[in-house]
Amino acid sequence: xxxxxxxxxxxxxxxxxVHRLDGxxxxxxxxxxxxxxxxxxxxxxxxxxxxxxxxxYLLSLLAIAKLNPVYTLMRFLSTLPFGLxxxxxxxxxxxxxxxxxxVYPLELPLGLTLTYEGIFFxxxxxxxxxxxxxxxxxxxxxxxxxxxxxxxRRLGMPAEFTLILSMMVRYLFVFWIILKxxxxxxxxxxxxxxxxxxxxxxxxxxxxxxxxxxxIRSYEQGERTYISMLCRGYSSANNIYMHKNKIxxxxxxxxxxxxxxLVLSVVA
Numbered sequence: 001x002x003x004x005x006x007x008x009x010x011x012x013x014x015x016x017x018v019h020r021l022d023g024x025x026x027x028x029x030x031x032x033x034x035x036x037x038x039x040x041x042x043x044x045x046x047x048x049x050x051x052x053x054x055x056x057y058l059l060s061l062l063a064i065a066k067l068n069p070v071y072t073l074m075r076f077l078s079t080l081p082f083g084l085x086x087x088x089x090x091x092x093x094x095x096x097x098x099x100x101x102x103v104y105p106l107e108l109p110l111g112l113t114l115t116y117e118g119i120f121f122x123x124x125x126x127x128x129x130x131x132x133x134x135x136x137x138x139x140x141x142x143x144x145x146x147x148x149x150x151x152x153r154r155l156g157m158p159a160e161f162t163l164i165l166s167m168m169v170r171y172l173f174v175f176w177i178i179l180k181x182x183x184x185x186x187x188x189x190x191x192x193x194x195x196x197x198x199x200x201x202x203x204x205x206x207x208x209x210x211x212x213x214x215x216i217r218s219y220e221q222g223e224r225t226y227i228s229m230l231c232r233g234y235s236s237a238n239n240i241y242m243h244k245n246k247i248x249x250x251x252x253x254x255x256x257x258x259x260x261x262l263v264l265s266v267v268a
Contacts, residue, residue, distance in 0.1 A: 008075070009173075011067055012144045017250070018065040019142045023151030025251040029258045030139040033058070036262050037131040040124070050265040051127040057261045058134045067141050075137050083129035090122035091115065145169040171221065178217055182210055 012019070018026075033054060040047045062072060091114050140148070146169055153162040186206070193203055 008071065008141070009145065011071060011141045012147075014066060014142075016065045016142075018061055018138075020250070021142075021254055022245055022247055022251045023143050023147045024155055025247070025255055026139050026143060027148075027151055027155060029255065030135045032258065032262065033135045034132045036265075037128045040128065047124055048127060051124075051131050053265040054131050054261065055127075055134060057258075058131070058138055061138055062134075065138070065142050072137060072141065075141075076133060079133055083126065083133070087122045087126045087129070090125060091118035145172075167225070171225070174221070175214070175218055179214060182213065186210070 037051060037054065040050065143151070146166070149162055149165045149169060152165070153159070191206060193207065195203065
């Protein structure tokens with residue numbers, strides 16, 4: 001199943017209590033959850049309980065937001081290989097803290113052994129990764145891209161970064177359409193990246209041509225956009241218009257609940 005940027009952005013236009021929360025509140029809550037999960041120092045069973053409580057809280061928010069479970073799962077699985085690539089090697093390279101014992105008498109090349117501490121550390125690392133990715137998917141699925149940039153600016157992000165992000169959000173869908181046209185043109189010429197009847201080198205060359213063509217088109221589009229902005233009086237001193245939204249009672253309640261969940265996980 002293929003998920004496009006339009007499908008992802010469509011999820012942010014739904015109406016739910018989570019969607020109606022202020023963007024600044026959701027960004028602060030996401031950062032707090034990520035910092036809390038990453039900062040767990042000790043390797044013991046209590047950390048599993050803390051991460052499980054936070055993950056259950058995030059899953060309940062996903063259910064309240066009424067997000068498409070297929071899109072949410074696909075977005076999560078698309079980033080999972082990056083975390084697994086780090087977790088898988090931990091049982092073989094993680095050094096013991098005090099006195100380690102080998103789970104299996106397995107001799108590996110380069111003098112590596114499979115240790116209990118390494119497996120435990122890998123499981124803790126995987127738990128942290130799952131919590132962080134779930135929090136990011138929840139935030140990005142319940143906030144429009146433009147609202148995300150605006151909320152970050154109101155939280156104190158430098159104006160230069162905000163301008164770059166706003167331009168990226170505006171033209172991201174344009175480049176997606178250009179890439180889609182290139183792919184359609186390739187399909188009409190019976191090009192398939194997994195075709196086994198043609199040399200692999202030729203396929204890599206075609207992929208490289210596609211990347212270079214997209215890069216050139218993006219560069220030309222950037223030049224045209226910059227010239228158009230200069231013609232309309234743009235300068236680095238210009239400010240970005242932002243809606244003034246007030247923090248509501250529901251936003252404060254969400255922050256209190258999120259903070260309470262983090263405190264509860266520590267106490268538990």
